[in-house]
Amino acid sequence: MDKKIFIVEDNQDDLIIAKRYLSHAGYAVVFSTADAAEGVRKAVEEKPDLVILDTLLPGATGFEVCQQIRQGCGGLGPKIIITTGSIDAVDAVKARKMGADDYCAKTSDCAPLLEAVKRIFSEG
């Protein structure tokens, strides 16, 4: 069964790269948005298998979005990976506290993200 993946990312270039690499690896990104509130609403409503969050979003941080999804789903909900492309914003301790399942850096070849996605789905 195909896994449903959502992406909340405001940088169009980063979004295109992530979608391309994920689809090449056999995953389907069924929904993406740059809007944090919309991301939370859709994730809570549709409960995808995985939500990939950018750290720096307009109006909210990926940490906040992660926490709101967890709260909205009553503590459980989809698997969540938080990503960052900024050295200044790296904080995996905070990501875990807010309920993220994994955390990785954004790169031009998406290697860390693909590894994290594979790990999450193999863990079940």
Place this chain on the structure above:
Amino acid sequence: MEGKEGFIEDLKRRCDNAEGELKKARDELEAESWGLVKTNEAIKVLYRELDKKNKQLQTLDQLKTNFINTASHELRTPLTVIRESISQILDGIHGRISSRQREFLSICLEDVDRLKRIVDDLLDISKIEAGEFKLKKENTDIIELVKRVIVYFSPKAKGLNLELRVNFCSEALLVCIDRDSMIRVFYNLIGNALKFTAKGYIEISVTQSPEWVECSVIDTGKGIFEDDLLMVFGKFQQFSNAGVSAEKGTGLGLNISKSIVELHGGRIWVESTLKVGSKFTFTLPANSKIAEVKDAEENTSS
């Protein structure tokens, strides 16, 4: 008996609580440890990514330098031919020309000269960036050098009704410099000062300390906006406060001047107050004297 049982119950409850707290602390510690490992990993990856991007940018920059170099060389040759042809016509070598023709050809010549200056500047910039700009340093009397530059600018200053003042620390001062490059720095600084000063004076001063020779070009022009001060030595920077003279610069002069001063081991900076004026200062190592002393010592010992 009851007291004993109560005591055991209490002990058990306390043990359970302590165990719960211990588990909670262990979970928190594990989460913290996981977070730190992931943070470390992400930072390493991001630094590698930055390094990769930096190398890509350096390659692009090199390509750009090569392109400018080639393009400039290709432009320079036809420009020289055009300039020479126009000059010959203006000089009347190929027959008489009307005043109207002379007027238009003079405009052509001015613009060809400007284009040539831009091409020369671009070539110099690409040489500087490629590390191929070599200085031919020799002991030079900097006072005499400045005086020559002033002679060149005197008619222009007179025409603009500006006074050219000098303030020299001595009659002659030997410094180990590349003469042509240093003339260029003074041309740029004095040329700019003339361009942006409507009234008052331009003062060129040369002073000396044991370690440095300090040269300044002071003007009573419009001054430079504070925001522009940080960028004046950047490439293709044109002052936003338009000058008095119509002659347009290339926006590369101060960048080249900065590179020349730094290649000499000196430093250049600017101070400016709006509506009062600007002061461009650069330093050069006062090393010629040291060289002379060393020579003298060697002569004595041999």
